Amino acid sequence: MPSNDNKHYVPRDRNWHPPAHAPGYKTTVARSPRQALVSLLSPTVSERAGPDFTRLRMGPHDNDLLLNFREDPALAGSAGLPIGERVIMFGRVVDQFGKPVPHTLVEMWQANAGGRYRHKKDRYLAPLDPNFGGVGRCLTDESGWYRFRTVKPGPYPWPNDVNSWRPAHIHVSVMGPSISTRLVTQMYFEGDPLIPLCPIVNTLRDPEAVETMIGRLDMANSRSMDCLAYRFDLVVRGELQTYFENQG
Template identity: 85%
Template sequence: MQDDNKRFVERDRDWHPPAYAPGYKTSVARSPSQALVSLQTSSVSELTGPDFRRLRMGPDDNDLLMNFREDPALAGTAGLPVGERIILFGRVVDQFGKPVPHTLVEMWQANAGGRYRHKKDGYLAPLDPNFGGVGRCLTDEQGWYRFRTIKPGPYPWGNGINTWRPAHIHVSVMGPSISTRLITQMYFEGDPLIPLCPIVQTIKDPEAVETMIGRLDMARSRPMDCLAYRFDLVVRGELQTYFENP
């Protein structure tokens, strides 16, 4: 992002946890054993493309209640996913509050029982035939994005004897080009599993953890329908949202 004095705001590398974090067991095998090498971009397309404004979006791409229905012709609530209905919304901005318009925001999540629609997910919770767990949308001129979905459930994982992941939604924002893609997770405020999660515990700065928590917004909730959670994405600078290392 640009300002009057310099072209880029330097990224604070101490914001991220160490790649090697034994408490998060899979990081042991995935952490690099040699020093990282900086690679230069090789083409203009890596810096400037693609232009997501030309991306064809389906009418229900950002509506996870509708985009995987077993029978879209069913009327009313028949064939809708099971679970607590929610709205996830927010703005994509830089640290100066400048919006990032027309950029691709993608999200994916487990269903209300805590199970992903993935062949390697062996959790005993059942799949929901009417819920795919993925969505996408483009930000508008002011950087706003919006999804309608089901609140995901927590699930156990093999990091420890009784280790559970808090309910969370994965969010990807593309930025101005494919090479600037950033990925984070949104947790739900007040979830008691957040401080117990070994992945969250690798982040030593409490302020970094706070950037990953969606806040209940009753003003944007729909009475007798669904609650709303606001999750803003700050993509650059001192106040940036915590993003996962690629």
């Protein structure tokens, strides 16, 4: 990648991402850095390269959370299925110029329909679902598409202030074409009234940035008498990405 060709670099919009120190989101007060960050002038080969997931062995139900944790996979019909509203989450992974990112790893994790995670430190009063693990993964296809089937997660309270609630959301990690393009984000559901009340969402200063994290109801891809579908496209920095800032 020639370092003297500015057309290969797109300046990073520093106002797009939330500030590291956002007092309304209490956790950032203790975790945010107090000194200026150090910008690296050029990426290393390890940052520009892979990993290559084409030989990653996937299970038959890795992207189907209705089936990948049921107590007895041999059960037929609705027996042993998770409780909750069945939904499809799908979309396309592209780079910053709209080029599809094929064969990249997309991982997701979420609370169950009652708003509880299968994690030893989650002490919310909602019960665990014995047939729901809350994690999934898949590889994008040749055109960058991914797909999961799951249940809609419930909202849950958290100790940010006297009555903070997280909107229903699904966490997503997508690697992109290289190590440095890994994106960790979350998908909210269109129309959720808790979205504008969430202290984490409100760390974003640009309303358009919030819109990029909202999955849109897609009736054309919903399944009759089965699942509603929500489309959530993911944009990562591709082979022409800016790694830190335009030093060209």
